[in-house]
Amino acid sequence: MTAGPALGPMAGALHERVAGLPIISPHGHCDPRWWAENSAFPNPADLLIKPDHYVFRMLYSQGVPLADLGIGPGGEGRDPREIFKLFVQHWDAFLGTPSRQWLEFTLIRTLGIDTPLSPDTADIVYAQIAEQLASPAFRPRALFDRFGIEVLATTDAATDRLQHHTAIAGSGWLGRIIPTFRPDDVLNPARPNHARALSDLAEMTGSDVACYSDFLDALRDRRSAFRAVGGTATDHDVSDLATCWLDRDAIEALHARAVGGALSGDAARDYYGHMLVEMAQMAAEDGMVMQIHAGSRRNTNAALFASHGPDMGADIPCAIDWGRGLAALLDRVGNNRRLRLILFTLDESSYARELGPMAGHWPCLRIGPPWWFLDSPNGIRRYFDSVVETAGYRNLAGFNDDTRAFLSIPARHDMWRRGVALHLADQVDRGVLTVPDAERLAPYLVRDLALATYKLGAG
Template structure:
């Protein structure tokens, strides 16, 4: 792996950072497309690589009045010239000053892609041409970049009904590290998800089970979890907009399942159904060893006019308040003391770190606190995270780092930012007499690399 660029850090922090900067990258949760490594085709153009798939980027541009169609996104952007998209991006480059996106993009442009000219409106064409030339080279194909980045493991996030054919191809490709799937059953478990009925039909076809029947539905989910495990999966992932778990008796859940299949549940019933299914997933995780990830608190698609016109995931997802103690109560009291269970929790409500999650992870054996997520995965967000969780949860109830990104080329930049944040935090702990230098060095390795391996129960990384 090429050495990451270093910004100026205080001497103690720099010493700690240099000890962890070039450790292998473990990326146990993210949203990269496995087809990249299955086909190893070149990335098409700079706009498709850096702008159009990255909601961190296009939401900022949209906030300043740039239509998504002008960025080549949605029906109106279908025929947009990628060079024109890149020029528009360069014209608004200063919008990203002060944001982690600016730091990730600079790392990607100047370090990973080796762009020589600083990006600006007047250099847009030259930078575009430099990137185009790089993308035409075999050393910038997905598999070559995977090797160059020093990735030992990368997890994708896949629908429960994915045939996992891309993962089969990757496993036979001779890639230096591993690309593994993650079991994401939201469209099967949450009746309020668009496409719920179609997903049930796909599950029935794939498993040859009658998913209209609750017992057969549960058996089909077990079948798919086993298939994911056979493909190398170590975890499941669950998007939970309104955190609620509950355990229903057999008559209640079978009745709700019948109504879920028919599409006649009201909002309260749908939440109860999903809350019960999350407990079912926790019980299955205790049985089969898949680590359960819960990402909670995102209010999805709040710009209804935009999502109706263009589709979901257009940058209008906003953090919401959460009650973790009440929301996870039924799950934890049913299965939270089982030593086989591991649950990683991710929050967009920062106020819950010190008030709820750190005390909970400092008690429940199954819980680990995930790293700062989404709106908070910045240097300041990392600092706030450690300040809020460590005193109560310690370091060994933390899940390390995952980049949780769709932007493959930003992965080294995101891990570099985390490692810088770790070094700054540990240096501050030394300065305040909380840690000595040898303790801080051990914790640096833990937080930068080892904690993720432990949290996700990854073998051989």
């Protein structure tokens, strides 16, 4: 079982060169508690279905209530075996999707399940998975080592106390798990828990966050805390990209309103746009890599959002104007070579139109790999076809899996490695690259580029 398309001779040879390289996972959403405690993973439903919005959004599209999957109101106490059986009843709904490929890879190659999954075998497969998860060989640290992961980054709120990362570092285990600083809750007044996050920031840092200069110092303090336990990057979830730079009086006035919970609409957008520029300036100062994920219209199912809250699979790609949206940020720090800014989009049309040309000019910019809805064999192919001619390879960011589903990481990286091999083989066939060029680029795109982009060391 592979996690991607079949390969011809040239692509197969390139894939063979990189298939066994260590995995670099510099951006994702796994829980650091797993490796701090190293407890057995829970039952198959809690591990493979409930936390994976790729999975439950497809089931929801087939009319399956989220409560029947044990998710949200009414889902409490659902039998995980029944949840798994419900998932298997809709197994064919995943045909043709990368989720199906990832899940099959996970079942067959990661979990060692040789029973074909079907409604008739659901109970058998559930029992086989549960038996594997109870084994010491399937504890988080053992799987991390078995997967050949060189480094894995989690994503953590600015006010996270990082106790799990501290525990990992002090445990004697040699696995490298590092945090990523995600400050949107304290920067964006539109976030529902903005007030609570500000209160937590004040308590953690002993700062008067109502004072704008003290607020900035509190952010610097937290960035330093992340770096102290290995963090090299920040991350920003930006639904409406519109950076701007305000004079001191204007930003202090907006900040006072933000702290008081009285900022919304265009004023909140301007405030957050200014704060993104502040974050870029801090990144240029302290060397942390800045990531912007943009192009998702969040929580488009209003009824589901009201009943279940965010991140229920109803986020949909939307267009982004990168040139105008980043103009203020680039005007202030775009020429600073200490700044490294990785851009991720769900708007494929912007790859060739804006991101490729922009990364091919601005020294700070790198283009992130295909993300979310675009993380697929065809998405990878379109990505390379769209950006390489204007950005080259050195202005890309390598690959990251961006997943909460830890067991899917080998499958996702294998899909990328196959996509790299197919792309490079095609470049050779068309005379764009020589065979030696392709052989040098394959490990670069699979491992070395991500290490360099995220400043993770030589490895």
